[in-house]
Amino acid sequence: MEASGWDGLLARVIAQARAAGIPISEAIAPQVAVNTRAKTRFGACRSSGGRHQIELSALLEGAGEWAVCQVLAHEILHTCPGCANHGARWQKWAGRMNQVYGYRISRTDSFAALGVEDTRPVRYVLVCQGCGTKIRRMKRSALVEHPERYRCRCGGRLKVYAGQLQTTHLRPQHEKKGE
Ligand SMILES: [Zn+2]
Numbered sequence: 786m787e788a789s790g791w792d793g794l795l796a797r798v799i800a801q802a803r804a805a806g807i808p809i810s811e812a813i814a815p816q817v818a819v820n821t822r823a824k825t826r827f828g829a830c831r832s833s834g835g836r837h838q839i840e841l842s843a844l845l846e847g848a849g850e851w852a853v854c855q856v857l858a859h860e861i862l863h864t865c866p867g868c869a870n871h872g873a874r875w876q877k878w879a880g881r882m883n884q885v886y887g888y889r890i891s892r893t894d895s896f897a898a899l900g901v902e903d904t905r906p907v908r909y910v911l912v913c914q915g916c917g918t919k920i921r922r923m924k925r926s927a928l929v930e931h932p933e934r935y936r937c938r939c940g941g942r943l944k945v946y947a948g949q950l951q952t953t954h955l956r957p958q959h960e961k962k963g964e
Pocket residue numbers: 859860863870871892
């Protein structure tokens with residue numbers, strides 16, 4: 786879903802929220818701002834002086850329309866009174882959007898939940914030897930240095946690989962060229 790189509794989706798989601806009786810702000814900028822640096826969140830709602838700017842990460846350019854709408858819906862709900870955080874009021878409106886339109890709005894979204902391929906450059910990938918789950922890390926950490934101290938949620942052991950996320954070409958961290 787190219788960013789050029791996001792303004793139209795914002796208008797759609799705003800109309801949906803209003804039709805469902807959700808008190809979103811009248812002062813949401815009609816243009817979605819594109820954030821090309823955000824790597825850890827998909828959207829944001831920036832508010833100042835009673836006006837609201839919805840921002841989406843460029844990561845969503847590879848996402849489907851429904852995923853973009855879901856993130857937009859999450860963000861516009863932050864413009865409701867008392868909804869700057871993910872407290873009870875925000876959750877109530879999220880629940881209504883989910884019920885009426887079949888969204889799965891939650892406090893956080895993952896790449897997997899949105900059907901977005903994670904193409905962020907990573908330096909380390911930990912792969913569970915049990916279930917194959919991949920955990921990505923940009924930096925060295927205790928987990929990367931000492932994977933033997935940790936376990937996957939399934940109980941499996943973790944193995945560290947280095948390199949890009951295109952996981953078909955994962956190489957063990959200690960493998961040298963020519964070996
Ligand atoms: Zn939020």
